[in-house]
Amino acid sequence: LMLCLDRGVRKVPGALFFGGLGVAYFVVFAVGEGSKQLVYVAYLTPLACCCAGIWVWWLWQRGGWRRTAAGALVGILVVFQLAWTADTVRSNPYARSYAPVIAYLHQHATASSLIIGGPELTFGLGFYGPLRDDPWLLSRSSNPADFVVVDDKCYGQYYPDMDAVLYPRFEKVFTAGDTRIYARRGMAPVP
Numbered sequence: 001l002m003l004c005l006d007r008g009v010r011k012v013p014g015a016l017f018f019g020g021l022g023v024a025y026f027v028v029f030a031v032g033e034g035s036k037q038l039v040y041v042a043y044l045t046p047l048a049c050c051c052a053g054i055w056v057w058w059l060w061q062r063g064g065w066r067r068t069a070a071g072a073l074v075g076i077l078v079v080f081q082l083a084w085t086a087d088t089v090r091s092n093p094y095a096r097s098y099a100p101v102i103a104y105l106h107q108h109a110t111a112s113s114l115i116i117g118g119p120e121l122t123f124g125l126g127f128y129g130p131l132r133d134d135p136w137l138l139s140r141s142s143n144p145a146d147f148v149v150v151d152d153k154c155y156g157q158y159y160p161d162m163d164a165v166l167y168p169r170f171e172k173v174f175t176a177g178d179t180r181i182y183a184r185r186g187m188a189p190v191p
Helices: 015-032 038-062 065-091 093-108 119-125 162-166
Strands: 147-150 170-176 179-184
Touching: 015 038, 038 065, 065 093, 093 119, 093 147, 093 170, 093 179, 162 179
Parallel strands: none
Antiparallel strands: 147 179, 170 179
């Protein structure tokens, strides 16, 4: 928005294009798109980085207090990104959640089992395995799932009370970190 409003920034090559594109993205995703999913951040982030880069470059070229403000802005962004990465490394979601879930599914699922879960599980279960990514949890299908894998990023954001959604067809059988596995009731236990 700053790229379109500030006269000085508008003179920078590409500023009007990226600023106008940013406004168009905002209108489409914030006003026009009804589902408001987090996945759209992937579309907005590169554009926001281009706009911020043009604006910071313009501030830097102006000199004086604007150069100090641009340096402080870039410094804050770098510190924020490094802190975010350090927190992810410290929390170790792979060992805390992902690896135990994959191990449980390898131990308890058969070759004919149908597993509903997020696409990240394909790395542990195989790309041509029994996994389906179905946000409707097969409610529109006659083929019942054997396991449903839920975390806060996948399905949990759509169904905050997953126990109530899956009851009485499924029961919670495993929890690792923020990931829960539900198994279809009446399944014979796998030895």
